Amino acid sequence: MDYGYINARIRGMHSRLFDRKAYDALIIRQDIPSIITELEKTPYKKEIEEANILYSGITAIEYALRKNLVNTYRKILGLVQGELAEKYIVIFLNRWDVQNIKTILRGKKIHASQDEIKECLIPAGELDEATLNELLKQPDVRAVVDLLATWEQPYALPLTDYIDEYSENRDLVILEYALDKYYYQKALEAAKGKSTEEKIVRRLIRREIDANNIKSVIRIINDNVDWDDAKNLFLEGGLRIDLERFEKMIESGNLESALKYLDGTPYYFLSYLPPEALASGRISVFEKELDSYIISNNTGTFRLDPLSIGVIIGYIWAKYSEIINIRIIARCKHAGVSDEDLEAELIHV
Amino acid sequence: MADVATAAAAIQMAGWEKPIGAAIAFAAGAIGTAWAQSRIGSAGAGTIAEKPETSSSIIILEAIPETLVILGFVVASMIIIMI
Numbered sequence: 001m002d003y004g005y006i007n008a009r010i011r012g013m014h015s016r017l018f019d020r021k022a023y024d025a026l027i028i029r030q031d032i033p034s035i036i037t038e039l040e041k042t043p044y045k046k047e048i049e050e051a052n053i054l055y056s057g058i059t060a061i062e063y064a065l066r067k068n069l070v071n072t073y074r075k076i077l078g079l080v081q082g083e084l085a086e087k088y089i090v091i092f093l094n095r096w097d098v099q100n101i102k103t104i105l106r107g108k109k110i111h112a113s114q115d116e117i118k119e120c121l122i123p124a125g126e127l128d129e130a131t132l133n134e135l136l137k138q139p140d141v142r143a144v145v146d147l148l149a150t151w152e153q154p155y156a157l158p159l160t161d162y163i164d165e166y167s168e169n170r171d172l173v174i175l176e177y178a179l180d181k182y183y184y185q186k187a188l189e190a191a192k193g194k195s196t197e198e199k200i201v202r203r204l205i206r207r208e209i210d211a212n213n214i215k216s217v218i219r220i221i222n223d224n225v226d227w228d229d230a231k232n233l234f235l236e237g238g239l240r241i242d243l244e245r246f247e248k249m250i251e252s253g254n255l256e257s258a259l260k261y262l263d264g265t266p267y268y269f270l271s272y273l274p275p276e277a278l279a280s281g282r283i284s285v286f287e288k289e290l291d292s293y294i295i296s297n298n299t300g301t302f303r304l305d306p307l308s309i310g311v312i313i314g315y316i317w318a319k320y321s322e323i324i325n326i327r328i329i330a331r332c333k334h335a336g337v338s339d340e341d342l343e344a345e346l347i348h349v
Numbered sequence: 350m351a352d353v354a355t356a357a358a359a360i361q362m363a364g365w366e367k368p369i370g371a372a373i374a375f376a377a378g379a380i381g382t383a384w385a386q387s388r389i390g391s392a393g394a395g396t397i398a399e400k401p402e403t404s405s406s407i408i409i410l411e412a413i414p415e416t417l418v419i420l421g422f423v424v425a426s427m428i429i430i431m432i
Binding site: 002004005006007008009011012013015 | 388391392393394395396398399400
């Protein structure tokens with residue numbers, strides 16, 4: 001496959017990502033309308049103008065960012081269509097399908113309105129906006145699963161297997177875990193070969209599985225779930241976190257001891273978080289650190305071989321982190337958070 | 350008699366070796382240029398698609414591998430003229 005053309009285009013797109021100066025220009029703005037004005041001078045111009053017609057304030061920014069992310073990912077999918085790389089890029093874009101299905105299931109469970117759920121969807125994967133709209137129209141969780149099964153969507157397989165168990169317990173974690181397990185299994189199957197592309201993709205997927213397992217451990221310890229139930233939440237295929245380490249971490253009983261088991265792994269930084277973060281037991285602190293690690297690690301693939309799939313994957317994650325950072329800036333300005341606290345929240349890649 | 354035959358054979362060999370050598374020198378340069386230009390061309394097309402302002406630089410980069418074929422041509426000429 002000729003990565004020359006595709007990677008040159010991706011590099012061109014990468015050169016338009018925000019640099020430090022562009023972030024500073026947004027941070028010095030004091031309110032949402034001035035952030036919108038600033039964004040109109042950037043590659044988000046088209047989406048911001050469209051959003052300004054439909055919405056106002058922070059909703060317009062959120063809409064424009066979602067739209068821009070979807071447009072960018074669709075463009076990448078168009079570039080690799082019919083090429084060998086398509087198979088691997090689809091793996092990374094399918095995560096949005098999983099995320100969207102989870103969002104719809106959560107929304108349906110708490111009886112959120114269609115508009116509320118729709119605001120949280122990012123149709124950047126293979127399930128397009130029309131498909132997601134149809135899913136949104138369903139009255140409950142079972143109807144969503146049934147519709148996916150009728151369409152013979154692959155995600156219906158794990159959901160139909162566990163829907164009866166969900167109906168008994170009313171615990172959405174069962175379906176979410178089934179979706180995650182299915183996604184990662186399919187991803188690892190698709191990248192099980194020995195080519196450079198498959199090695200890069202497999203390493204990233206396995207690292208993500210590790211991050212998800214660590215997040216599960218933190219939640220399990222926080223909620224005092226016993227091992228018999230907890231072991232069902234383990235995702236196989238991780239790079240450094242196997243079932244044995246997973247069990248030891250959970251059996252240790254408290255967060256501080258559990259995180260000590262991460263010494264010698266790339267995730268050791270979690271056990272060196274400030275003591276107040278450990279004491280507070282706030283899951284979000286650990287999840288944010290892990291997400292930042294995964295984003296910066298995956299973005300780093302951009303600097304691998306310039307004629308490899310790493311450039312495309314690196315860009316996908318760099319774009320994602322840019323969107324997150326702009327959202328953080330907009331949300332913090334909306335909530336009146338100080339610039340120092342805002343800076344601390346940003347993801348630096 | 351044997352000396353005359355050897356000399357004739359030597360003259361005959363020099364007759365076909367020179368053009369073959371020149372052809373190899375030129376062909377290798379041409380193949381190298383073609384390969385380099387195809388790679389630069391596809392990457393250049395991608396770059397221009399995203400950043401049209403880079404088109405002049407890309408045209409210059411696309412022309413650089415021409416030096417290879419020119420070098421091949423010079424070597425081929427030297428083989429024919431000087432040997």
